[in-house]
Structures are given as C-alpha cells and as structure tokens.
Amino acid sequence: MKTGKNKRTMKNKQKSIWVFGDYRNYYQNRVTLQLISKAVDLARVVDAEVCAVVFGHNVEEWIMEYTAHGADRVLAIDHPSLTSYSTENYLALIEKLARQRDPDIILIGATDFGREFAPRLAKRLKTGLSADCVGLDIAPEGLLVQIAPSFGGHMLAEIVTEKHRPQMATVRPGTFKEIPHNYERTAIVERLSLPANLPASRVRVVEYERAAQKGHTIENAMVIVCGGRGMGNKNNFKKLNELARLLNGDVGATRPVVYAGWADHDALVGQAGKHIKPKILFSFGISGAIQHTAGLGEANFIVAINKNPQATMMKIADVAIAADASDLLNNLIKELKKRIRE
Numbered sequence: 417m418k419t420g421k422n423k424r425t426m427k428n429k430q431k432s433i434w435v436f437g438d439y440r441n442y443y444q445n446r447v448t449l450q451l452i453s454k455a456v457d458l459a460r461v462v463d464a465e466v467c468a469v470v471f472g473h474n475v476e477e478w479i480m481e482y483t484a485h486g487a488d489r490v491l492a493i494d495h496p497s498l499t500s501y502s503t504e505n506y507l508a509l510i511e512k513l514a515r516q517r518d519p520d521i522i523l524i525g526a527t528d529f530g531r532e533f534a535p536r537l538a539k540r541l542k543t544g545l546s547a548d549c550v551g552l553d554i555a556p557e558g559l560l561v562q563i564a565p566s567f568g569g570h571m572l573a574e575i576v577t578e579k580h581r582p583q584m585a586t587v588r589p590g591t592f593k594e595i596p597h598n599y600e601r602t603a604i605v606e607r608l609s610l611p612a613n614l615p616a617s618r619v620r621v622v623e624y625e626r627a628a629q630k631g632h633t634i635e636n637a638m639v640i641v642c643g644g645r646g647m648g649n650k651n652n653f654k655k656l657n658e659l660a661r662l663l664n665g666d667v668g669a670t671r672p673v674v675y676a677g678w679a680d681h682d683a684l685v686g687q688a689g690k691h692i693k694p695k696i697l698f699s700f701g702i703s704g705a706i707q708h709t710a711g712l713g714e715a716n717f718i719v720a721i722n723k724n725p726q727a728t729m730m731k732i733a734d735v736a737i738a739a740d741a742s743d744l745l746n747n748l749i750k751e752l753k754k755r756i757r758e
C-alpha cells in the first residue's frame with residue numbers, strides 16, 4: 417500500500433465527489449466502499465476526483481482500505497476525542513471542511529448514523545438532500561441525478577439539485593457493488609489536525625455494546641431464495657430455508673410475508689428492506705411490485721416461479737417458470753438431494 421501523489425492532473429478547481437467514511441462494523445457494512453465505487457463511475461463522467469472523508473482514532477486502516485477501493489484522495493482527522501461516532505462532532509468537522517473546500521457532491525450511506533447526520537449537514541450547508549437513494553447518475557448537463565422512491569414508494573423520482581452545492585444524497589447499503597481492492601493504488605492522503613474550536617459535545621458515550629446478530633446477511637449472499645405471498649402459508653415458506661441451505665444461500669422475503677410473520681424483518685428485500693446483489697436469485701410466488709424490485713437492481717440472474725405468467729416478476733426474470741411455487745420448490749429440493757447423494 418503506497419500513499420503519495422496521484423497521477424490525476426489537478427486543475428485550478430478540481431471537482432470533488434466526497435464519500436463519508438462510515439467504517440463501523442466494516443466487514444459487514446460495506447456501504448462506504450459501495451459509494452466509493454459508484455463515485456469512481458460518476459467521477460469519470462464529470463472529471464472529478466473521489467475523496468473519502470474519515471474521522472476517528474487510529475484510522476490508518478480505513479485510509480488504506482478507501483484508497484485500495486478507489487479513492488483518489490483521503491481527508492483524515494485522527495484524534496482520540498473522535499473515537500466514538502458523534503453526530504455533533506462529526507458534523508462540525510465535515511461542515512468546516514466542506515465550507516473550505518466546496519465539494520461538488522457528498523454521498524453518505526443511509527445507515528442509522530447517516531440518516532441522522534446527512535440532513536443536518538445539508539441544512540447547515542443550505543443545500544438539498546435526497547434521502548435513501550436507490551440509484552445515482554449524471555444528467556447530460558453534469559448534474560447528479562438522485563434516484564429515490566417517492567409518493568409512498570409508488571414511483572421512483574429523479575431529483576437534481578440545480579442551484580445549491582454540494583449535491584447531497586444518502587444511499588442504501590447494498591445499492592452498488594464495491595470495486596475489488598487493489599493495494600497498489602495510491603491516493604493523496606491529507607492528515608488534518610483537529611480544529612481547536614470544536615463545540616463541546618452534549619453527548620457523552622458511556623459504553624458501546626454490539627447488537628446480537630440475527631443471522632441474515634442477505635446483502636452479501638451469492639444465492640438468494642426469495643419468497644412471496646404465493647407461497648401460501650408459513651409452512652410452505654419455511655421450506656425455502658431448505659433450498660437455501662442446499663444451495664448455500666440465504667432466504668429473502670416480500671413485505672406481506674414479513675407482515676404475516678412467515679419471515680423476520682431482516683429478510684425483507686426492497687425499498688423498505690435490503691438491497692441484494694446475488695449471482696442467482698430464485699423468486700417464488702412474488703408479483704414483482706416496484707417496492708420489491710427496487711431492491712433487486714444488482715441481482716445477476718433471476719429465476720421466477722409464479723402461477724401467473726403475466727406477473728411483472730416473470731417479465732423481468734431471466735428464466736420464468738409458470739408453475740405452483742410450492743410444488744416446484746418441493747420437486748427442486750427432492751432433485752437436489754438426490755443429486756447430492758449420487
């Protein structure tokens with residue numbers, strides 16, 4: 417891992433796309449890396465640099481990771497007083513930096529922290545914010561297109577911030593794929609000192625305790641078996657676990673299924689749940705409502721099973737099988753078990 421001058425030529429006012437570095441629970445929560453990866457794509461279009469902003473204590477590891485995953489520049493403030501994530505302190509720091517450096521775009525993961533942090537930052541910088549985006553693009557005139565569910569999730573709105581800067585968005589974890597690391601990459605690393613006049617935080621963190629893991633990490637699963645209302649009942653739905661186990665995958669669910677108590681909320685896929693990116697997705701008895709498919713953007717190959725060949729899910733699938741979902745599931749499990757035994 418090297419740090420040093422990047423080959424990118426700097427202009428008088430180089431455009432910069434900032435990604436806020438949220439490294440908590442790093443090995444599960446990859447949203448910062450996913451945003452850096454998307455920022456690299458966007459930066460190519462608008463000729464900008466990608467800048468990761470990282471605050472904390474002992475942040476060298478994250479500087480290295482963000483560089484390896486695509487950042488051209490890293491702005492780092494490393495100080496013991498920044499050990500715990502603090503909305504007040506982190507806001508004050510990033511606001512000050514943004515005022516000094518005038519980034520064109522700031523992207524923040526729509527984590528619990530990001531959802532609290534980003535709107536406050538937007539307010540302080542007197543700019544707009546699109547929350548919980550499920551896509552980002554660049555319009556022909558160079559503006560950031562922030563694609564976000566709207567009107568109760570019935571439509572996807574394309575939002576641009578014409579007059580104010582920076583253009584800001586929070587993005588759901590799992591929306592984009594991270595770029596594989598390359599520890600040969602270099603970045604300009606600026607290690608900045610903690611400003612002296614930081615406002616005293618009104619919050620004192622006494623202790624951190626990690627919440628118990630509930631088992632589902634469907635955002636990172638390579639095979640997902642997803643079930644909807646067409647599974648008919650809880651017992652039929654439970655059999656999806658067996659298929660997932662045989663395929664070394666995980667189980668996802670639609671909202672009615674979660675509401676019915678057939679699956680827990682961690683399995684929810686879609687606008688109100690997880691964004692998934694499996695290599696193969698099996699979709700059993702799912703109609704394909706936009707709020708559900710909003711979470712499938714990165715699925716590589718979709719096999720849909722539905723008794724209605726006209727269902728939207730059947731139309732967007734790579735392979736569509738018109739059949740009873742439970743019958744097909746049972747047959748598939750039987751056949752796979754037979755092959756494993758052979």
Ligand SMILES: Cc1cc2nc3c(=O)[nH]c(=O)nc-3n(C[C@H](O)[C@H](O)[C@H](O)COP(=O)(O)OP(=O)(O)OC[C@H]3O[C@@H](n4cnc5c(N)ncnc54)[C@H](O)[C@@H]3O)c2cc1C
Nearest residue numbers: 569644645646670671686687688701702703707708723741
């Ligand atoms: C603000 C908002 C946010 C939402 N967020 C989400 C979200 O994050 N995720 C989500 O999933 N939904 C979400 N929804 C709900 C979404 O609009 C749909 O209602 C939901 O996705 C439908 O789930 P489903 O496909 O399981 O059920 P249905 O739409 O009822 O579809 C059932 C399907 O099963 C098929 N079927 C029936 N019987 C069989 C059988 N025996 N064999 C095979 N196929 C069969 C039917 O033909 C049908 O296509 C949200 C809604 C709102 C308003």
